[in-house]
Amino acid sequence: MVKLLTGNALLRGDVLWWDGTGWSLSIADAVALEPAEGAAILGREAVGERISDLALIDAEAVDGRFRPVKIRERIRGFGPTVRPDLAVDEQDWR
Amino acid sequence: MYQYDDIDQAVVDARVAEYRDQLERRLSGALDEDHFKPLRLKNGLYLQLHAYMLRVAIPYGTLSGRQLRMLGHVARQYDRGYGHFTTRQNIQYNWIRLEESADLLADLASVEMHAIQTSGNCIRNISSDQYAGAAADEVDDPRPWAELLRQWSSFHPEFSYLPRKFKIAVIASETDRAAMKLHDIGLQLVHRKGEIGFRVYVGGGMGRTPIIAPMIRDFLPTGDFLSYCEAILRVYNRYGRRDNIYKARIKILVHDLGASEFARQVEEEHAHVKTLGLDAPEAEIARIRDFFAPPAFEAGLCETLDRGDPDFALWVDRQVAAHKAPGYRIVNISLKPVGKIPGDASADQMDVIADLAERYAFDEIRVTHAQNLVLPHVKASDLQAVWEALDAAGLADANLDLATDIIACPGMDYCTLANARSIPVAQTLAALLAPREAELGELKIKVSGCINGCGHHHAGHIGILGVDRKGNENYQLLLGGSGAEDTSLAKILGPGFDEAGIVVAVEKVTSAYLAQRAEGERFLDTYRRLGAAPFKAAVYGETVNG
Numbered sequence: 001m002v003k004l005l006t007g008n009a010l011l012r013g014d015v016l017w018w019d020g021t022g023w024s025l026s027i028a029d030a031v032a033l034e035p036a037e038g039a040a041i042l043g044r045e046a047v048g049e050r051i052s053d054l055a056l057i058d059a060e061a062v063d064g065r066f067r068p069v070k071i072r073e074r075i076r077g078f079g080p081t082v083r084p085d086l087a088v089d090e091q092d093w094r
Numbered sequence: 095m096y097q098y099d100d101i102d103q104a105v106v107d108a109r110v111a112e113y114r115d116q117l118e119r120r121l122s123g124a125l126d127e128d129h130f131k132p133l134r135l136k137n138g139l140y141l142q143l144h145a146y147m148l149r150v151a152i153p154y155g156t157l158s159g160r161q162l163r164m165l166g167h168v169a170r171q172y173d174r175g176y177g178h179f180t181t182r183q184n185i186q187y188n189w190i191r192l193e194e195s196a197d198l199l200a201d202l203a204s205v206e207m208h209a210i211q212t213s214g215n216c217i218r219n220i221s222s223d224q225y226a227g228a229a230a231d232e233v234d235d236p237r238p239w240a241e242l243l244r245q246w247s248s249f250h251p252e253f254s255y256l257p258r259k260f261k262i263a264v265i266a267s268e269t270d271r272a273a274m275k276l277h278d279i280g281l282q283l284v285h286r287k288g289e290i291g292f293r294v295y296v297g298g299g300m301g302r303t304p305i306i307a308p309m310i311r312d313f314l315p316t317g318d319f320l321s322y323c324e325a326i327l328r329v330y331n332r333y334g335r336r337d338n339i340y341k342a343r344i345k346i347l348v349h350d351l352g353a354s355e356f357a358r359q360v361e362e363e364h365a366h367v368k369t370l371g372l373d374a375p376e377a378e379i380a381r382i383r384d385f386f387a388p389p390a391f392e393a394g395l396c397e398t399l400d401r402g403d404p405d406f407a408l409w410v411d412r413q414v415a416a417h418k419a420p421g422y423r424i425v426n427i428s429l430k431p432v433g434k435i436p437g438d439a440s441a442d443q444m445d446v447i448a449d450l451a452e453r454y455a456f457d458e459i460r461v462t463h464a465q466n467l468v469l470p471h472v473k474a475s476d477l478q479a480v481w482e483a484l485d486a487a488g489l490a491d492a493n494l495d496l497a498t499d500i501i502a503c504p505g506m507d508y509c510t511l512a513n514a515r516s517i518p519v520a521q522t523l524a525a526l527l528a529p530r531e532a533e534l535g536e537l538k539i540k541v542s543g544c545i546n547g548c549g550h551h552h553a554g555h556i557g558i559l560g561v562d563r564k565g566n567e568n569y570q571l572l573l574g575g576s577g578a579e580d581t582s583l584a585k586i587l588g589p590g591f592d593e594a595g596i597v598v599a600v601e602k603v604t605s606a607y608l609a610q611r612a613e614g615e616r617f618l619d620t621y622r623r624l625g626a627a628p629f630k631a632a633v634y635g636e637t638v639n640g
Contacts, residue, residue, distance in 0.1 A: 011121070011193040013145035049127055052141060071567065072506055075515075076143045080507040082435055082517045086174060086189075088144075 002032035004059045004068060005041055006077075007051035015076055015088065016051060023051065027077035027089050032059055032066040095158055095458065096241045096385040098206045105249070106203045109210060113137050114196035121193065138209025139195055143510050146190040149212040150202060154222035154240040154264070155183030155461035159448035162459050164205040166444030172198045177444070179429060179437040181501060181550055182261070183221050183461040184212060188508050210248065215256045217247035217327075221263045223271045224460040227386060228470040230418040232266040233285050238383045239292075239319065240264045242374055246320050253327050257334035258342035260327070261299075273463055273553055273577030275307045276300055278344045279326060284313065291315050296326055296356065297348030300547035304583045305345045310357035316379075318364070321372045325364035329356065388419070389456035389471055395421025396475050405490075406481050412492040414477060417470075425455070425469040425480060426462075428491040428499065432524045435517050436502040437465030446487040454480055463550075463577075464501055464538075466494070497527035497537040497604070501550055505543030505560060506567070512543030514560025514567035515593075522597050527604065534604055536616045540575075553577035555618045556600060557584040569596035573603065573629055574621045587626060588634050599633045606632035 004027075005018035016023040017030035018041060024030070033041065038056040046054055058069040068074050079087030098106070113133070120130040138149040150165070157165070165185055169177045172194055173187040180186055190198065202208055211218055220240045227235045243262060247253065253260070263274045266283035274280035280295035292314040298307025314322050330344045333351075348356045374382075397420065401407035415424040427447060430436050439447075447467060451459045454476045455469035462468060472480055484490040493499045500523060503509065505516030520541050527534065540554030544561075551557030557572035568590040575584030591599055604617070606629050611620045621629065 008141055008145075010127075012191045013141060013189075015144055049123065052127055070565065072143070072510075072512075075506055079144065080188075081515060082507050082521070 001058050001060070001069075002066060003035055003038040003056040004030045004066060005033060005038050005045075005054070005056055006030070006073075007045070007054040010050050010052055013052075017077070018045075025088055027067070028065070030059075030066060030077075032061075095156060096153075096237075096382065102206070102245075103203075106206070106208050106210075109137070109208065110196065110199045110203050113199060117192070117196050132214075134192075134195070135213040136210070137195075137199060138212035139190065139192070140213065141510075142188065143506075143508055145188060146192055146195070147508070148187045148190045148195070148198065148209055149180070150185050150187075150207060150209050151212050151219045152184050152207075152461050153244050154220050154226070154237055155224055155463075156222075156226075156237065157451075157459040157461065158205075159452040159457050159459070161205045161207055162444050162448040162451065164201060164207065166441040166448070168198060168201065169441040169444065171201075176438050176440045178435070178504065179439065179461050179465050179467070181463050181465060181503070181548055182219055183224075183463055184219055185461070186504070188504075214254075215258050215260075216254050217243075217250065217256075217260045217262065220244050220247070221261070221272055221277070221463060223265045223267060224462040224468045225271060225415065225424055225470065226266065226460075227388065228417050228419075228422075228424050229267050229269070230416055231269055232283070232418075234266050234283050234290050235383075235386050236264040236266040236281075236283055237386045238379065239281070239283070239316075241382050241385070242320065242379065243323065246323070253331060256327070256331055257336045258339070258344075260330075260344065262323075268579055270577070270579040270581070271462070273550065273581075274298075275581045276304075276550075276553060276577055277307065279323065280307050286313050289315070292319065294322065294326075296360075297345040297353070299343055299345045300550060300552045301343070302340055302545050302547075303343075303345065304547070304552040305349060306581050306583065307345070308348065308353035310348075310353055310360060317373055318368065320374060321367045321370070322360070322364050324372055325360045325367045328363050328367065329359045333359075389458075391419040391422060391471070392473070393420075395473055397421060399474060399477060403478075405485075405492075406478060409481050409490055409492040410477060412494050412496070419471070421474055423472050423474050423477060425472045425477070426494045427467040427469065427484060427489050428493055429466050429489075430493055430499045430524070431488060431491045432493075432498050432528045433521055436500055436520055439467075443487050443489055446483060446489070450480055450483055464499065466499070493531060495536045495538060496531040497534045497539060498524040498531050499538070500524055501538075501540040501554070503542050503549035505541070505549075509543060511546060512560065513545075513562035514543050514569060516541040516543040516549055516558075516560060519558060519560070519569065519593060519596060522593075523600055526597060526601060530604070530608075533608065534617065536618075537604070538576075538618075539600070550577060551575070552583050553581075554584055555616075555621070556603060558596060558600075561590065563590065567593060569593065571596060571599050571603070571633070573626060574618065576618060580618075582622075585626065587630055602632045603629050
C-alpha cells in the first residue's frame with residue numbers, strides 16, 4: 001500500500017503534507033510514496049525537528065487522487081467536518 | 095470570588111516566564127521535541143488533530159466578567175474566534191499557534207488564570223456546583239472548600255506524578271449538579287447535629303471502567319479536610335497501579351481492595367498525616383471564606399414578572415431557577431442552539447455575557463459540566479433585559495435539560511483520541527428531537543467519541559459511545575444513566591449502529607418512552623420502571639433476545 005507523509009508545523013501546528021519537494025498545507029498536493037521512499041524522506045525531515053509528529057500513513061487511490069485510508073486522517077487532512085468554514089481543503093473527506 | 099494574593103500571582107507569573115524560556119529554547123533548537131512535549135503539556139498545550147489545543151483551567155467553573163472577556167480576547171487574538179466549554183468546566187481552544195503560546199499564557203495570568211495541571215497525572219481542576227452561593231438547598235457555600243483544594247493541589251510536590259489523572263468535585267446540596275459520585279473524590283457538605291462536615295466518596299469515574307464512587311466516610315469534620323484528602327491521595331499514590339494505564343485510576347484500587355479496606359487504609363494514613371499540621375488554620379479558612387461572602391443582595395425586591403411575551407415566558411420557565419435570596423433568580427445560558435456545536439461560544443458572545451454579568455449578576459459567571467453558562471445572581475426585575483440581550487446574541491435558547499441540551503465531546507472532528515465524531519450526531523439528534531422536546535421533558539443525551547467518555551455517555555439518560563468498527567464509525571446506544579443525585583450507569587442496549595442508524599435508534603427509543611410512560615414520569619423513570627426490554631424491542635424488533 002502506498003503512503004502519504006504528514007506532520008504538523010512546529011510553529012503553528014498546521015497539518016502538513018509532503019508534496020514531493022517540500023511541505024504543503026493542502027492534502028490535494030500530497031504525493032503517494034512507496035514505503036521505503038517515504039521512510040527515507042521521513043528520516044531526513046526528522047533531523048531538523050521543525051515538523052512534529054511526522055508519520056507515514058496508509059493511502060488509497062480514489063477518483064484519481066490519493067487520500068488517507070483512515071477516517072481520522074481524512075478529517076485531519078480536510079478539516080473539522082462540522083466547521084467547513086475552517087477547513088483547509090474541500091470537504092470531501094468521506 | 096477568590097482573588098489572587100501576591101503569592102498566587104507570583105507563582106503564575108513565574109510559570110509563564112519559565113514556559114517562555116522553554117518555548118524559546120524549543121524554537122531555537124536547544125530543546126528537542128521529546129523534551130519539550132511534556133513541558134508544554136504541563137501548561138495545557140496539546141497537539142491535536144488539526145493544530146495545537148490549549149485547555150485553560152476555570153477553577154470550580156467560576157469566572158468574573160474580566161476573566162470571561164479575556165477568554166474572548168484569547169479566542170479572537172490567538173484562536174479562530176471561539177472557544178469550547180468542556181464537561182470539566184474548563185475551556186479549550188482548538189487552533190493555537192505554538193509561537194504565540196507564551197504571550198497567550200501571559201495574557202491569562204494578567205486576569206488570574208492559567209492552564210497549569212490541565213494535563214498529566216496530577217490533580218486536575220476542582221469542579222463544583224454551578225449554583226454555589228445561590229442555591230436555596232445548599233448547606234454552605236462549597237467554593238471556599240474548592241478553593242482550599244485548589245491551593246493545596248497546585249504544584250503539590252508529592253502528587254505531581256500520580257499513577258493517573260485525578261479529579262475532585264465538591265458540592266453542598268442533596269441535588270447533585272456536578273456528577274459528584276463520578277469523580278475520583280466526591281465531597282458533599284452536609285449538616286450533622288449543628289455542625290457541617292463532608293460525606294466522602296472515593297473511586298468514581300466514567301471512561302473505560304465506569305464506577306459509582308462508594309462512600310468511605312459519612313461525616314468528615316471540616317478541621318480534617320485537607321489531611322484526609324492528603325491521606326486518600328497518599329494511599330492511592332502508594333498502591334495505585336502504574337503497570338497498566340487502563341487500571342491506574344483510583345477507582346480500580348478502591349474496587350480491588352474493597353471500599354471498607356480502602357477506607358481503613360485511609361484512616362490509618364490519616365492518623366499519621368493529621369499529626370503533620372497540614373490542615374488549614376481557622377484564620378486561613380475564614381480568609382478564603384470572606385472572598386465568597388454573599389453579594390449585597392437588595393431587600394424588598396419585586397417577585398412578579400411580566401410574562402406577556404410568550405418567548406420570554408418560555409425562557410423563564412426553562413432557563414431560570416430559584417435563588418436563595420428573595421427577588422433574585424439563577425439564569426442558565428444555553429450553549430446548545432439547535433444545529434450548532436454544543437459548548438462552543440464565540441468571542442463576541444463571551445463579551446456579551448461578561449457585560450451582562452457585570453451589569454446584572456454581581457460580576458459572576460459559572461461554567462457547568464453540561465457545557466452551559468450561568469449568571470448566578472440576577473434580579474427578577476432584570477430578567478427581561480438579560481433575556482433581550484441574550485436573544486440578540488443568539489444565546490436565548492430555552493432547552494435546559496431537554497432533548498436538545500446535548501453534551502458532546504469534541505470527538506473525531508478535533509480529538510486525536512476519538513474513534514468517531516460526536517458533534518454531528520448531537521447536531522442531527524437535536525434537529526430531529528427539537529419539535530418534540532417539550533413533550534419529551536427532561537432527557538439528558540450525552541455523546542462521547544471514544545471510551546474515555548469526555549461526553550459522559552455513561553451518565554446519560556441516553557448515552558451514545560462512538561467506537562471504531564473495522565475502520566468505520568460505529569455508535570453504541572446506552573440507556574439509563576444519571577450523573578445527578580440518583581446516580582446510575584447507563585447500560586448498552588444492543589449492537590451498535592452507523593451514524594444514520596444511531597439517530598433512528600434514538601428516535602425509536604423516545605417514541606417508545608412516549609408510548610409507555612406513566613403520568614409525570616421522565617424518560618429515566620420509565621426506563622427504570624420498565625427496564626431495557628421495551629426499548630430493545632422498539633429498536634431491534636424481535637431479533638435481539640435478552
